[in-house]
Amino acid sequence: MLKELFHFLIYPGFLFLAVAGGFLSWFDRKVTAMLQFRKGPPVLQPFFDFLKLLLVKETILPAKGSRITFLLAPVFSLFGATVAGILIFLPLLNIKTGFAGDLIVIFYLLAIPSLAFMIGAMASGNPLASVGASREMKLMMSYELTFLLVIAGIIMKANMNIGLYDILNTQKETGAFIGSISGVLLFIATVFCVQAQLGLVPFDMAEAETEINHGSFIEYSGSVYAIVKLTKYIMLFILPAFVVTVFMGGLSWEGINILWSVLKILSVVLLITLIRNTNPRVKIKQAMRYFFIWMNLLVIIAIILIIFGL
Amino acid sequence: MLKLGFKSYIFKKSLWLFHFGGASCNNCDIEILDCLTPRYDVERFGMLLVGSVRHADVLLISGSINQKDKVRLLEIYKQAPKPILVVAIGACSCTGGIFAEGNVFAGPVDKIIPVDAYIPGCPPKPEAILAGIFKLLKKK
Numbered sequence: 049m050l051k052e053l054f055h056f057l058i059y060p061g062f063l064f065l066a067v068a069g070g071f072l073s074w075f076d077r078k079v080t081a082m083l084q085f086r087k088g089p090p091v092l093q094p095f096f097d098f099l100k101l102l103l104v105k106e107t108i109l110p111a112k113g114s115r116i117t118f119l120l121a122p123v124f125s126l127f128g129a130t131v132a133g134i135l136i137f138l139p140l141l142n143i144k145t146g147f148a149g150d151l152i153v154i155f156y157l158l159a160i161p162s163l164a165f166m167i168g169a170m171a172s173g174n175p176l177a178s179v180g181a182s183r184e185m186k187l188m189m190s191y192e193l194t195f196l197l198v199i200a201g202i203i204m205k206a207n208m209n210i211g212l213y214d215i216l217n218t219q220k221e222t223g224a225f226i227g228s229i230s231g232v233l234l235f236i237a238t239v240f241c242v243q244a245q246l247g248l249v250p251f252d253m254a255e256a257e258t259e260i261n262h263g264s265f266i267e268y269s270g271s272v273y274a275i276v277k278l279t280k281y282i283m284l285f286i287l288p289a290f291v292v293t294v295f296m297g298g299l300s301w302e303g304i305n306i307l308w309s310v311l312k313i314l315s316v317v318l319l320i321t322l323i324r325n326t327n328p329r330v331k332i333k334q335a336m337r338y339f340f341i342w343m344n345l346l347v348i349i350a351i352i353l354i355i356f357g358l
Numbered sequence: 359m360l361k362l363g364f365k366s367y368i369f370k371k372s373l374w375l376f377h378f379g380g381a382s383c384n385n386c387d388i389e390i391l392d393c394l395t396p397r398y399d400v401e402r403f404g405m406l407l408v409g410s411v412r413h414a415d416v417l418l419i420s421g422s423i424n425q426k427d428k429v430r431l432l433e434i435y436k437q438a439p440k441p442i443l444v445v446a447i448g449a450c451s452c453t454g455g456i457f458a459e460g461n462v463f464a465g466p467v468d469k470i471i472p473v474d475a476y477i478p479g480c481p482p483k484p485e486a487i488l489a490g491i492f493k494l495l496k497k498k
Contacts, residue, residue, distance in 0.1 A: 077401075086399040093404050096371040100415075104369045106439040108412060261409035269412040269439040 060137035062130050069281030070094040072317055076284065079321045094281060098274050107270030113173025121168025122268070122275040128160025129279050133286040139212040140289070140299050149210040154290070155199055158245065161279055162188050169264035180263025183332050184247075184254035190339035191244040191251075194237055197347040201234050202294050204354050216298045224297035229358050233350035235295050237343050239316075242287045243323060244335070246280075250327040251335055259329075288316035369415070369441070370495050372404045376414030378434055381457075382421025385481035386448035390418055392484040400488070416443045416491075419467050422450035422457040428464040435471045443494060444473045447487060449480045 055061055073094040081088025109115050135154050138144075147153075162184060169181035205225055206215040225231040244251040255263040268276055292299060292312045299309035330338070379387050393400045394407060408414055411434055423431060435444075446467045449455035454466050467473050474497075477490035 081399070081401060085396045087402040088399075089401050089404055093372065096368055096404060100368045100372045104365050104441065105415075106441075108437070108439050257409040262413070265413075266410045267412060273413065 055138065055143075056134060060141060061134050065130060065133045065137075065282045065285055066278055069278075069283075069285035070098070072284050072288075072313075073281050075314065075317060076321050079318060080325055083322075083325045094277075098277055098281075101274035101277060102271050105270040105273075107272055108267075110172045110174065110267050114171040117171035118168055118267070119272060121164045121171065122272055122279065125161040125164035125168075125279045126275050126282070128157050128164065129282040129286065132157035132160075133282055133289075136212070136286055136290050136293060139216055140293060141301070144213055147211075150212055151199060151203065151210050151215070154212070155196065158287070158290075159188070159192065161283060162245065162247075165264050165276070168268075169266075172267035174267050176260045177264055177266050179260050180254045180256075180266070184264055186332050187244055187251060187254060187335055190336040191241045191343075194339050194343045194347060195241045195245075197344060197351070198234050198238050198241065201230070201347060201351050201354060204351065205230070205234075212293060215294060219297045224295065226295040230350040230353035231295060233346050233353070235291070237347045237350070238291055238295070239319060239323070240339075240343060242291060243320060244339070245287060246283055246320070248320065248324040250323070250330045252329055253332050253335065256329060284317070285313075288313050288320070291316050373415045373443075373491075374406050374408045374413050375400075375416045375418055376408055376411050376438070378417055378419045378431060380419065380421035380423045380427040380431070380451065382448075382450065386420035386450075389481045389484055389487060390420065390447065393487055398484045398488065405491075411438050414438055414442065416445060418445050418447055419451045420447045422454060422460075423464050423467060423470060424457075424460075424462040425464050426462075428470055431467075431470055443475070444471055445475045445477065445490065445494065446473050447477045447490075448482060449478055452476045452478050455480065 057063065071091070071094075074089065074091055077093065078088040110118060132154050135150050135157065139150075166181045166184050166188075169177040169184070202215065202225070203210055206218045209215055209218060219225060226235050247255055253259075253263075255265055260266070265273065265276055289299075296312050299312065300306075301309065377387070377390055392398060405416075411417075417435065417438060419431070421427075435442075444467070446452050450457060451467045454463060457463050458466075464470070475490050475494040477487055479486055482490070
């Protein structure tokens, strides 16, 4: 019992995910600054931001709209992100989670943060927030199908095993999935899905700062916004960890392998940051067309290649 | 406004700026945006420009405040989560500048809301804006 609580709250649970996510968020901002020839923020900046919002600032509730939904939505998003993170990290630490289909559960848990942000934005009663929420909804409808097809491709590559633990074992026997043509195609589609799920440029139309003033999060302030920030940090850690797990043969924590594990995570985050810094924000119509036609086509080609054993 | 100690330290480390332009001639606005460019880069001190006043810690006010701006400025100040610092940038918002005698002029910013720092100049250089914000941080 105590061991489970330790797994859920400290390592690899809530505390570990939050701290690692904070450092990755700093890495993201630092790389962005370096690409723009700036110096960038200090290492502890994400933690200062979070603590300032949590401890110092006042929380303002919207005058119109549902206050309880508004306050509870970020809590649910944090819950979804944390549980998804734990389910991703337990197989990575060689602990069997005990049920067979955890890949499907992770897929649904990863959808909870976007869904909760959407509900919170709708509950705030702000017109710009509802514009953001409707864009988030359309974006979610477009990338979820691609993400589901990617997961189908991964399951087919892993000899029809649905557990993350079995997928990792398959990769240990046959080599990492990214080593084949179909693996590379699936990886490209997944990186763009991750980009949309994190709400980063080119798919940040739901919280466009210059256009609709942070969209879905326009009404959040104080400690509630701190929880939103914390969810974003955790998502920035668990989605690259998921990509590493299903494509790059997972992580290991013995000797020199620690270095490779850290480098794997950092390289995926670096790729995401580079895409975010070299692209403009697209319109929601363009994003939907991009996912529905081009990304789905890519994944279907990958699945056909998997059937032929490439 | 803030008690000294941990909270005040955290607050100073992460200031998010919100920009309110009154009836400005845009020179002060351009100089504020200059602070975010690679040459001056305020992000190394943890400062970010945010789009919503709900996330703001510092209200940067530029331009002269006329009768119509006054209503909006009061509304923005009321909507901002406390504690919030107010900085008046440029001659127009500090004193009224050349508009001080105009018939639609509603008074300098400190007649409308409490101001924590004044940065005079027409327009102030980005170095002056940074120096002003740092004097404000040292004051508390």
